[in-house]
């Protein structure tokens with residue numbers, strides 16, 4: 001059996017967890033864009049201020065920027081799901097729920113390999129029937145994955161930097177997450 005580099009090990013485990021694609025993004029190109037955060041604040045997905053994974057709980061864009069910049073590496077990953085058609089809302093919600101489980105699995109597989117890590121996933125946290133936000137601390141901080149959109153990332157641009165596909169066409173939804181880490 002060969003000896004794998006850390007990145008090869010991460011990529012192999014991304015496939016093992018069921019992710020579709022993964023690629024590296026240079027931390028220096030990251031932009032936390034106000035218009036994306038504004039979509040959160042306008043409650044476009046109805047999760048604003050409802051849980052510890054979304055704004056405002058994840059902090060200001062400046063705090064998100066500082067947090068991201070404290071890591072040495074960033075990997076962007078995705079998973080493609082099939083929908084019945086473009087109006088398949090149930091399929092979209094199911095995909096989002098399944099994606100969060102896939103990110104959990106990826107975290108279980110590789111989380112112990114790093115001195116520090118931060119996983120971002122798609123949208124709100126759904127671990128508890130009712131989130132403890134804002135009255136109590138998160139009940140499962142080890143399983144809390146902040147929303148990638150909440151950090152103000154333009155996912156289309158990130159996908160371009162990572163060399164992975166943003167969209168896989170009609171009757172599909174492609175969901176994204178990220179891993180920041182220090183060795």
Ligand code: SF4
Nearest residue numbers: 052125128131138139
């Ligand atoms: S794990 Fe529970 S308490 Fe923590 S953010 Fe998720 S839903 Fe909220």
